[in-house]
Amino acid sequence: MSLKWKCCSYLFLLALLAFTGCTTNEARLLNLTPEAVSTDQNQFPPGSRLDDLALGGITPQEAKEKIQSWSKDKLEENLFLVYNETEIQFTPEELGITLDFERTWENLSENTGKQTHSVLAINDLMANQVLQEKLAEFSRSAVDATFKVENDQFKITPATSGEAVNVDAFLAEVKKASLGDLPRRIPITSVEIPATVTTESLKALAFDGVIGEYTTKYNAGDKNRTANLIAAAQKMDKVLLKPGESFSFNGTIGPRTAETGFKDAYIVINNEYVKGIGGGICQVSSTLYNAALLANLSIVERHPHAVVVAYIPLGQDATVNYPTLDLKLRNDSSSYIYFRTKVEAGNLTIKIYGKKTGAKVRFEKEIEKELSYHTIRKIDPDLLPGAVIQEQSGSKGYIVKTWKIVTDAQGKETKQLLSRDSYAPTNRILKIGAD
Structure with a gap:
């Protein structure tokens, strides 16, 4: 087309716009260039389409009304979610899918005479809620791994993963589509829901054997003391x-x-043996203390007896007195710790189960000082004159240091001072008949 002809055509178009009452500025506000404006009073030119909707030859107002009617029908059409060969019917409207009219009209106005695509808007919260309800039967909750201790063994019931519909993937796919090419059948996938407590995490916490064991002897003929031990x-x-x-x-x-x-x-x-409620309990705490040392557990609180006790070596006892003196241990290992106790035939045994590391524990001692005992004589009017009965034998007192030496699986030794304990002598007590 010659330049002269183009100029004549443009002048003719301006005259037409003036005749119809539409100015060039108004045409620009409608996003319609002179080339896009039809000679039939501001109509969309031929070839203007929105998805599968033809809009050529109609005014913008007519196009808006046609698009609204078309989108309403589309949003009420039945679609099908396909999950594991099961179809679930729904409409886009039920899922909170609407036409983003503003962005759709903008696309259309910028591409008159061509085919353009509609833009969808999705209410994610509504879509999630509706889909979860419609697909609830296809979801399965995860089951955490559990354990129980049976016959002194750590037994694990494995975890099972859950399954849920992959709503996010579905919504992402829908958001890429236009209203005209929204698939009638939409496959939907699932995602695995891992258990909070996994089988592997419990295996890491499981104990696998005895890591500390200690036995002390007691007089089974002393019924009350034995009852307290038990x-x-x-x-x-x-x-x-x-x-x-x-x-x-x-x-x-x-x-x-x-x-x-x-x-x-x-x-x-006061350095003398007397009758008191709960006698013998300190033997249980002392036995536990030694089992805990051999298991290489952390000792938070421990107190020695005031005097030497016969059932445990020097520096390895642990006295308790409710509620002031306590024995406290802490599990600083990476696994569960499990206690077993056994009282029979004059033996008290405490075993501590944990995860074996190959470490070994032994003790070393140094007696700094020995303290002699005193003999105390008490007159007993019930005895014959000159008669002498030993009520309590005497024992020496000591100041002793105790170390714990740990040898790890690689043979490396670590030496730790456990305590420096002072034991008072136990007085020798004689009962003497009055002259």
Whole structure:
């Protein structure tokens, strides 16, 4: 077309716009260039399409009304979600899918005479809620791994993963489509929901054998003391400690009273053996202390006896007195710790289960000083004149240092000072008949 002809055509168009009352500025506001404006009073030119909707030859107002009617029909059409060969019917409108009219009209206005695509808007919250309800039967919750201790073994029930419909992937796919090419059948996938407590995490926490064991002997003929040993040992039997958790002997055994099942037996007061409620319980705490040392557990609180006790080596005892003196341990390992106690045939045995590391523990001692005992004579009017009976044998006192030496699986040794303990002598007590 010649330049002269183009100029004549443009002048003719301007004249036409003036005649129809539409100015060039108004045409620009409608996003219609002179080339796009039809000679039939501001109509969309031939070839203007929105998805599968023809809009050529109609005015913008007519186009808007046609698009609104068309989109309403489209949004009410039945679609199908396909999940594992099961079809679930729904409409786009039910899912909160609407036509983004503003962006759609903008696309159309910028591409008159051509085919353009509609733009969808999705209410994600509404879509998620509706889809979860419609597809609830296809979801399965994850089941955490659990464990129980059976026959002194850590037994795990494995975790099972859950399954949920992949709503996010579905919405992402829909957002890429236009209203005209929204698929009638939409496949939907699932996602795995992992368990919060996995089988692997419990395996890492599982104990696999005895890591500390200690036995002390007692006089089974002393019925009350034996009863106290049994009562205390039973209260801490099968205790399970998580990594980082602490154990309190007093907190576990509780008050030593007749109401809680404890009996009178010999205890040490002012360096003398006298009858007192709960006698023998310190043997349980001392046995536990040694088992804990051999298991290489952390000792948070421990106190020595005032005098030497016969059932345990020097520096390895642990006295308790409710509620002031306690024995406290902490599980600083990466696995569960499990206690087992056994009282029979004059032997008290405590085993501590944990995860074996190959480490070995032994003790070293140094006696700094020996302290001689004194003999105390008491007149007993019930004895014959000149008669002498030993009521309590004397024993020396000591100041002793105790070390724990740990040898790891690679043979490396670590030496730790456990304590420097002072034990007072136990007086020798003689009962003498009056002259």
